[in-house]
Amino acid sequence: MRLILLGPPGAGKGTQAQLLVQKHGIVQLSTGDMLRAAIAAGTPVGQKAKDIMARGDLVSDDVVVAIVADRIDQPDAQNGFVLDGFPRTVPQAEALDRLLADKGLKLDAVIQLAVDEGILLKRIENRVAELKRKGEPVRPDDNPESLKIRLEAYRRQTAPLIDYYGKRGILRTVDGMAPVQEVSAEIERVLGPVHEKGVARG
Ligand code: ADP
Numbered sequence: 001m002r003l004i005l006l007g008p009p010g011a012g013k014g015t016q017a018q019l020l021v022q023k024h025g026i027v028q029l030s031t032g033d034m035l036r037a038a039i040a041a042g043t044p045v046g047q048k049a050k051d052i053m054a055r056g057d058l059v060s061d062d063v064v065v066a067i068v069a070d071r072i073d074q075p076d077a078q079n080g081f082v083l084d085g086f087p088r089t090v091p092q093a094e095a096l097d098r099l100l101a102d103k104g105l106k107l108d109a110v111i112q113l114a115v116d117e118g119i120l121l122k123r124i125e126n127r128v129a130e131l132k133r134k135g136e137p138v139r140p141d142d143n144p145e146s147l148k149i150r151l152e153a154y155r156r157q158t159a160p161l162i163d164y165y166g167k168r169g170i171l172r173t174v175d176g177m178a179p180v181q182e183v184s185a186e187i188e189r190v191l192g193p194v195h196e197k198g199v200a201r202g
Contacts, residue, residue, distance in 0.1 A: 005084045008120055021082065036053075039053070053140070088161075093161055110170050116177060121144065
C-alpha cells in the first residue's frame with residue numbers, strides 16, 4: 001500500500017503515519033525526519049536545510065525530491081509506504097508521479113487530515129510543553145513565528161495538492177479534529193476499498 005498523508009503542520013500526520021505503519025507493515029517516510037537526520041549528521045543537505053527549516057520555510061524541491069527518490073528505492077519500502085510531509089508543493093507531486101510511473105507503481109490513496117487552523121498553534125504549544133516536561137529537545141521551528149511561516153507555506157504551496165489529488169479521484173478526507181483513535185479508525189474505514197482492491201489483485 002502506498003499512501004500520502006496531507007494536512008497542515010500539527011494536523012497529526014506523524015501520529016497517524018505511525019499507526020498506519022503498525023497496522024499495515026509499511027514504512028513511514030517523513031521528509032521532516034529525514035531532513036532533521038541530515039542536519040544532525042551534518043551532511044551537505046543538512047547544512048543547506050538547517051536555517052530554512054528553523055525559519056519555517058520550505059526546503060527546495062530538488063533537495064527533497066532527491067531524498068525521497070533514494071528512500072523509496074530501499075528494500076524496506078518495497079512493501080509500501082506512507083509519505084508524511086511529502087509532497088508539499090505541486091512540482092514535488094509531479095516529481096513523485098514520475099518517480100512512481102518509472103517503477104510501474106501507483107498511489108493507493110491520499111488522506112487529507114482536515115483540521116481547524118485555530119487549533120494548530122495550541123497543539124504545537126502542547127507538543128513543546130510535553131517535550132520540555134520530558135527533558136527532550138524541542139524543534140527549532142516549533143515556535144509561534146516559525147509556525148506562522150509554516151502555515152503560510154502550507155496555504156500557498158501545499159493546499160493546492162488537495163485539488164491536484166482530488167481531480168485524480170484518490171483524495172480521501174478525514175476529520176482530523178477527532179481523538180487520535182477515532183481519526184485512525186476513520187482512516188481505516190476510508191482505506192477499506194483500497195484493501196479489497198489489493199486482495200483482488202493478489
Ligand atoms: P510539520 O508537518 O510539523 O510542519 P515536518 O517535520 O514535516 O513538520 O517539516 C518540518 C520542516 O522541514 C518544514 O517546515 C520544511 O522546512 C522542511 N520540509 C519537510 N518536508 C518538506 C518538503 N516535502 N518540501 C520542502 N520542505 C520540507
